[in-house]
Amino acid sequence: MWKQRQGNNCNNPTMAPYTITYFPVRGRCAAMKIMLSDLGQEWKENLVNFEEWMKGDLKGTCVFGQLPKFQDGDLVLFQSNAILRHLARKHGAYGKDDKEAALIDMMNDGVEDLRLKYARLIYQEYETGKSQYLKDLPDHLSKFEAVLAKNKSGFLVGDKISFADYSLFDVLYNHTVLCSTCLDSFPALKSFVEKMSARPKIKALLECEAYKKLPINGNGKQ
Known part of the structure; x- marks a missing residue:
């Protein structure tokens, strides 16, 4: 059984409608966190370390064998750009027509x-x-x-x-x-x-200590 580690001190996830499951890096989730922050949306976060991921239990539940995993109620999405589009449709960030x-x-x-x-x-x-x-x-x-x-x-x-x-x-x-x-x-x-x-809300995220501590990429290079 893979272990979940709750993370993200940069917002108040008590009543958050969304859950993001990803590695402890910014990576493919940075754009969606920036977007969610700017739009005033909250989220819960499950951080998965490499050892947990390699056990394969969580990976086996992912449609394409990849993270991030995004949950909006009973809707579960994979693929970061699909997640961005979903959020854009819900929150008015997909153009006027x-x-x-x-x-x-x-x-x-x-x-x-x-x-x-x-x-x-x-x-x-x-x-x-x-x-x-x-x-x-x-x-x-x-x-x-x-x-x-x-x-x-x-x-x-x-x-x-x-x-x-x-x-x-x-x-x-x-x-x-x-x-x-x-x-x-x-x-x-x-x-x-x-x-x-x-x-303001993007600035707050970028200056949040928990966010700043996350490496940009999984291999530590930047």
């Missing part, structure tokens, strides 16, 4: 492409490929810079924050840890990160 929703999906897919490149570096090529990755990074960032520079609202799509904005912020925040100067040539992206970081 179908057109905006389609554009938000497109932008989030673009963020996912960058996230996967980042993950490949962190978990497979950190020692040998970091220099080349940073050399190629401006080409990837320029796509998002162009979108944000064009949209005067400061968000990726329309005039209201969406789940794609939370996802982009998470990825960009991780990149500023990887290289503190990586956004210096991208004023729209730099402004976006600064404004997102300053949103």
